[in-house]
Amino acid sequence: MAGVAGRLARNWCRSAVLSPLQVFSFPSLQLHLSGTAMRASQDDFENAMNQVKLLKKDPGNEVKLKLYALYKQATEGPCNMPKPGVFDFINKAKWDAWNALGSLPKETARQNYVDLVSSLSSSSESSSQGKPGADREQQEYENLVVTSEDGITKIMFNRPTRKNAISTQMYQEIMLALKAASKDDSTITVVTGNGDYYSSGNDLANFTDIPPGGVEEKAKQSAIMLRDFVDTFIDFPKPLIAVVNGPAVGISVTTLGLFDAVYASDKATFHTPFSHLGLSPEGCASYTFPKIMGPAKATEMLIFGKKLTAREACAQGLVTEVFPDSTFQKEVWTRLKAYSKLPQNSMRISKQVIRKIEKEKLHAVNAEESSVLQKRWLSDECMNATMNFLSKRSKL
Numbered sequence: 001m002a003g004v005a006g007r008l009a010r011n012w013c014r015s016a017v018l019s020p021l022q023v024f025s026f027p028s029l030q031l032h033l034s035g036t037a038m039r040a041s042q043d044d045f046e047n048a049m050n051q052v053k054l055l056k057k058d059p060g061n062e063v064k065l066k067l068y069a070l071y072k073q074a075t076e077g078p079c080n081m082p083k084p085g086v087f088d089f090i091n092k093a094k095w096d097a098w099n100a101l102g103s104l105p106k107e108t109a110r111q112n113y114v115d116l117v118s119s120l121s122s123s124s125e126s127s128s129q130g131k132p133g134a135d136r137e138q139q140e141y142e143n144l145v146v147t148s149e150d151g152i153t154k155i156m157f158n159r160p161t162r163k164n165a166i167s168t169q170m171y172q173e174i175m176l177a178l179k180a181a182s183k184d185d186s187t188i189t190v191v192t193g194n195g196d197y198y199s200s201g202n203d204l205a206n207f208t209d210i211p212p213g214g215v216e217e218k219a220k221q222s223a224i225m226l227r228d229f230v231d232t233f234i235d236f237p238k239p240l241i242a243v244v245n246g247p248a249v250g251i252s253v254t255t256l257g258l259f260d261a262v263y264a265s266d267k268a269t270f271h272t273p274f275s276h277l278g279l280s281p282e283g284c285a286s287y288t289f290p291k292i293m294g295p296a297k298a299t300e301m302l303i304f305g306k307k308l309t310a311r312e313a314c315a316q317g318l319v320t321e322v323f324p325d326s327t328f329q330k331e332v333w334t335r336l337k338a339y340s341k342l343p344q345n346s347m348r349i350s351k352q353v354i355r356k357i358e359k360e361k362l363h364a365v366n367a368e369e370s371s372v373l374q375k376r377w378l379s380d381e382c383m384n385a386t387m388n389f390l391s392k393r394s395k396l
């Protein structure tokens with residue numbers, strides 16, 4: 001069906017500039033429109049045919065078939081052509097749409113055609129009346145900017161003065177934004193950072209916000225939150241792309257192994273200083289990194305805290321492609337806009353097929369990593385390293 005849809009779409013492009021005979025339509029609109037007053041003159045009809053060619057937005061195959069059928073009915077009357085063969089997909093879809101109009105009078109079909117074109121013209125005008133050139137902003141978040149445009153939902157970390165460190169509230173916001181993006185009508189979702197960093201990872205101040213139940217309670221709650229957070233990436237149903245605009249640290253690096261593509265500026269670096277902090281890996285990196293780059297290279301990153309340049313991370317397979325920082329945004333967004341036009345269902349299903357076999361394993365790894373960390377957070381090694389950073393703001 002995707003092939004047919006593609007051909008219908010290409011045919012539509014031609015019909016928009018060539019002939020209304022190539023315009024498609026569908027029968028279900030008949031009921032909805034046939035109650036309207038039948039006053040469309042030949043002039044109205046011809047104007048509507050011209051308006052169709054000027055539509056800014058492709059109305060989709062279903063509407064094109066509706067338009068085609070109404071046009072044929074209005075100009076030739078009921079369909080009396082022989083039914084095309086079963087493999088002649090496009091002509092069969094057009095024939096079906098026209099034939100389904102039955103004995104609808106020519107005048108009614110003409111009126112319905114005019115009404116349908118008029119509704120398309122007004123909806124395309126109103127949709128272009130939003131903030132011109134601006135992204136359509138969705139829900140308000142304190143630490144994120146989430147926008148949707150051109151079939152892409154962009155989730156941008158927005159704590160640039162803290163190098164986009166992820167506070168407890170921000171973990172929650174990221175989960176909410178990903179869940180909303182998984183259900184919206186965008187085809188792909190992009191995660192990126194505002195400012196010079198992609199993200200400096202966990203906000204170490206998260207260790208200072210201790211609830212009445214004490215530090216054990218905090219560790220318990222944090223392990224649940226971490227597990228939920230990483231599960232959201234594991235279960236994300238559509239292509240998830242990281243646009244790594246600058247250095248990435250800790251959990252913002254490990255979760256990259258759960259993205260479908262990672263584009264990086266040549267200014268980005270990749271660093272997981274877990275041992276320096278008395279910690280252990282999370283984000284399923286204990287499983288994904290050895291798989292992506294081999295155990296020896298994964299050890300250098302996850303145990304010894306080796307910082308990789310973007311080009312090294314690309315050579316290891318963690319990054320898909322590296323771009324010069326000067327052209328990074330332009331090149332990446334041009335590419336993403338092209339990808340976002342690919343058929344949505346096909347991309348989702350392909351992702352499902354690619355990831356399905358690993359999902360159960362990833363959930364198990366995530367559970368184990370979170371449980372190990374719950375104990376690590378209570379260790380002297382971790383407490384000392386965290387206090388050292390927070391008191392001296394020592395760099396890792």
Ligand SMILES: CCCCCCCCCCC/C=C/C(=O)SCCNC(=O)CCNC(=O)[C@H](O)C(C)(C)COP(=O)(O)OP(=O)(O)OC[C@H]1O[C@@H](n2cnc3c(N)ncnc32)[C@H](O)[C@@H]1OP(=O)(O)O
Nearest residue numbers: 162163165200201202203204206219222250251377395396
């Ligand atoms: C009891 C249990 C509680 C557990 C709660 C945990 C919940 C889930 C945990 C999930 C596991 C995640 C693990 C990780 O992500 S490990 C990695 C953690 N990140 C770091 O260790 C980075 C620390 N930051 C730095 O080393 C440097 O700031 C950095 C190299 C990133 C940048 O250096 P630079 O000199 O360029 O900039 P500044 O240091 O001046 O940064 C500007 C200000 O931002 C503050 N900052 C930056 N990053 C963090 C951070 N991760 N946490 C807190 N604050 C951060 C920095 O301190 C500066 O602030 P000031 O201007 O006030 O000094």
